[in-house]
Amino acid sequence: MGLTSNKVLVMAIVLAVLLFVGTVWQWPRLARGGWRSVTGRVGLLLATQVAVFTCVGIAANQAFGFYASWADLFGRETAQGVVVNYAPGGGRTGPLQVRTAALVQGVDGRRPQTAGQVQKVDIVGRTTHIATPAYVYLPPEYFQPQYRTRTFPASVVLTGYPGTAQALVDKLRYPRTALELAKNGRMQPMILIMLRPTVAPPRDTECMDIPGGPQTETFFAKDLPDAVLTHYRVGRKPGSWGIIGDSTGGYCALKLAMHHPGVYAAGAGLSPYYKAPTDPTTGDLFHGDKKLRNRSDLRWFIKHEAAPDTSLLVTSSKVGESNYKATLKFIDQVRSTNLTRISSIILDSGGHNFNTWRREIPPTLQWMSGRLTER
Template identity: 60%
Template sequence: MGLTSSKVLALAVLTAVALFVLTIVLWPRLARRSRRAVLGRTGLLLMTQVMIFASVGLLANRTFVFYASWADLIGKEQTQGTVVDHPTGPAGMSQLAVVEKQKVRVHGSKRASSAGQIQKIVVRGGKSGLVSPAYVYLPPEYFQSGHARQTFPASIVLTGYPGNAKSLIKGLKYPTTAHRLAAQGKMQPMILVMLRPTVAPPRDTECTDVPGGPKAETFLAQDLPQAISAAYRVGAHARSWGVIGDSTGGYCALKLGLHHADRFAASAGLSAYYKAAEDVTTGDLFHGDQRLRHRANLFWSLDHLPARNSSFLVTSSKKGERNLKTTLKFIKKVKAPDRVSSIILDSGGHNFTTWKREIPPALRWMSGRLTAR
């Protein structure tokens, strides 16, 4: 059983409960002052606490995927990486290489034509010079003969900072959610390009082209879509592209939608904030350039950039989120012909549990605003 397995978590929880009950049952018998009784009390208390902490740790790891396996946890994952030779092309062209293919965990057949497929890729940006891994979810229809010439809409999916792209698959379950909704006829089949916005780790670039530094915005807005369009059957126009993210990824999604309406027709920010962070993780993002600092403020962008017939989705909750006030401010500032929608929960914190409640309606919303061509 794997480290992130539901069975492992259930076993740990049941063991903790059993030890707790056993402690209560045996406590009167162990209430004596003998050495044996003291050792018994100490042992039961220690084992119960260890299993409680183990249960909490397993739950946190299953949610955020800090460690992918037992070997990864204990530091014995020593398999070296595989060197992948990438084809070269004209200067300025982005390059993409597929390094791994995975099955999508859905009920029924595991064939790509019925379950879809997840491909791990590495993208080298022709304009930014950045290199980043990502995961691409291809829906079942992509492999079906009846859709062999069909193009599909695509959405870039971003984690928060620092983020782990695997969490979009295992924790937030974007591929299985998209598969289920499409099978139910609630959204159209869509390609998902999943990655973390930290394309120049460990620095948090806030999806900004840093003067003299990483060109994160160029990578996400130009290099990545160019590489995906060249490798997969994706619609070439902005109406075929969306971007969605949570937390820092949510800020980035809205920022890309605002600044690159010629590339993205729809953008969704789950628990987003609306102004670039500037702290020890970001370093000096703007180097004193107030124009760049203003541009990284989404409220400033709404006030000063022309509306481009884009669609925005923002989320918050009345209790548990800190961005409710700024989210309502964002909604008020959006001007026609741009459109804005929202998901405001009664309660929900800044966490995976909340985002998993928002992802299904957000994907349906995204699907309704994108076209395959």
């Protein structure tokens, strides 16, 4: 059974309840003196606490989508994706392969023409050879005959670290939110490409081209748009593409929009930070390259490099977010430029979690929609 299975959570809860009942039942028998009784009491208490914490951990993982599998949890997910090529006449080949397709959950409609569609895909970078799964949301208009020649704006959507792409669909509800906003005329129909920034698991690459390592920035700036363009009717001009992310994904979204304004016309960071960290999950990102280190610091970049022609959105909370002061400083720095445009969503309170981001996603999608064109 998978880590995110409801059966695993139910079994953990049942085990915790049984241990609790057993502890209460056996406590009188273990109340006597002696090392055996003491050992029994300690063992029961320890087992019960471990079971309770396991329940809380599994429930939290299901709610926030930290890890997708047991291998992901224990750091054993290290293999790159496998490229599958199909013979002529046997199916489509290329850098993007569709694996499954389903209607958007939680909305009315039984056809993609009315309910939209979420496709699970595999993407392989032609230049970086990075392989990663993703989800693609296609709005209802994509399938409607009157729009068969229309191209659509697209936005890449990134999770935090470690994160799961499925959480963007199920927990943060990006497809459902985009569909409802477009239906109500509050945003234009848009294609969403949803994935994690961790495209070389388990390493957190911070969306960088690491010397001698994964070329993650190139993947997001070149390979990913190229792969999507081979398969979907997406606008090809720079004004057609945006990028959104939360936490680590928010940092990546801002950096990619700033470093590659010719690709991404807008970048939105939900609860972002502004400088790539160095810790056990990242390893040595810079390998002594001072220029690479400086460019990864967004505040340094906006101060010392030419201002990029792009639009940025940042979010934070006055209470509950650790990036509040850094966000205000970043806003002031960007406002002092003549070319880069900056917007913000500042909540009175809200933690670094899904509940906060769900409050920020609708206005973020509307903001993004207003800055992208179809072609």
